[in-house]
Amino acid sequence: MKIFVIPKKKALILCFAILIIVYVILSYFSVNYQGALAIELSCNSVISEDFKERINNLTKGDEKIAYLTFDDGPSKGATPKVLDILKEEDVKATFFVIGKYVEERPELVKRAYDEGHYIANHGYDHSNKTLYKSEESFINEIKKTDEAIGKAIGIDDYCSHVFRFPNGYMSKKNKSNKKEAAKLLEDMNYTYIDWNCLNNDSMKKYSKQQLLENLKKSTKNKNTLVILMHDTKDVSDSSSVLKESIQYLKAQGYKFENFYDLME
Numbered sequence: 001m002k003i004f005v006i007p008k009k010k011a012l013i014l015c016f017a018i019l020i021i022v023y024v025i026l027s028y029f030s031v032n033y034q035g036a037l038a039i040e041l042s043c044n045s046v047i048s049e050d051f052k053e054r055i056n057n058l059t060k061g062d063e064k065i066a067y068l069t070f071d072d073g074p075s076k077g078a079t080p081k082v083l084d085i086l087k088e089e090d091v092k093a094t095f096f097v098i099g100k101y102v103e104e105r106p107e108l109v110k111r112a113y114d115e116g117h118y119i120a121n122h123g124y125d126h127s128n129k130t131l132y133k134s135e136e137s138f139i140n141e142i143k144k145t146d147e148a149i150g151k152a153i154g155i156d157d158y159c160s161h162v163f164r165f166p167n168g169y170m171s172k173k174n175k176s177n178k179k180e181a182a183k184l185l186e187d188m189n190y191t192y193i194d195w196n197c198l199n200n201d202s203m204k205k206y207s208k209q210q211l212l213e214n215l216k217k218s219t220k221n222k223n224t225l226v227i228l229m230h231d232t233k234d235v236s237d238s239s240s241v242l243k244e245s246i247q248y249l250k251a252q253g254y255k256f257e258n259f260y261d262l263m264e
Contacts, residue, residue: 039260043157052191054262059196061224066254068093071122073231074101074108081239082231089246092116092258096164099124099145106152113153118259120162121145128166132177138184161190162259168194195228201236208241215245
């Protein structure tokens, strides 16, 4: 039997090379595992009727599940703090982003996506006047926002397939326009969703305790929750009371999911 003796210097070089290879492989899988927390969606991916049905009937569920949703971001003032808290509490949320802010702060959208949060569409500039100007204008608002998201997260032809109307579909504002827009969303392989509880952070300036009390009142006697908050500081700051809000809901027996969990 032949025994090969490798000089000490070459052995050290070989060991160093192996360590580098192992590091590269581990780094690759670490990054890809993190990204795999989110499902890659595109214009070519078709959401099932079952998914649409689940979204449409989400608040009618009997299970104590909480879907945290954040509107109007990303913002430098609130979104990073929101993401930090969600990570600490091991909660995945859904962000309804505004296209023009995505273009200004793509790194925040990328971080949210990489950390497993669902990135959904809230229109390009949150302007009802622009949104409902014409069918072409409505479609353009959706597509421009998807394009901005796709560029931020590195997915060509991104399509979130879920839209939230500014002010919500349930609002009486622009009701007839919304009915027509809902038909356009169907043609675009989209669905939409409102909410069934909130902390009123966009209504007026509230303290942390008031925001928490608002949430408690709004969730009373409800099972499945779709919670509206905002990752901005335009009126009240939900990020300041987010940890307490999540811990309260956990204590009430709610488990947290996001819209990825509704997909087959």
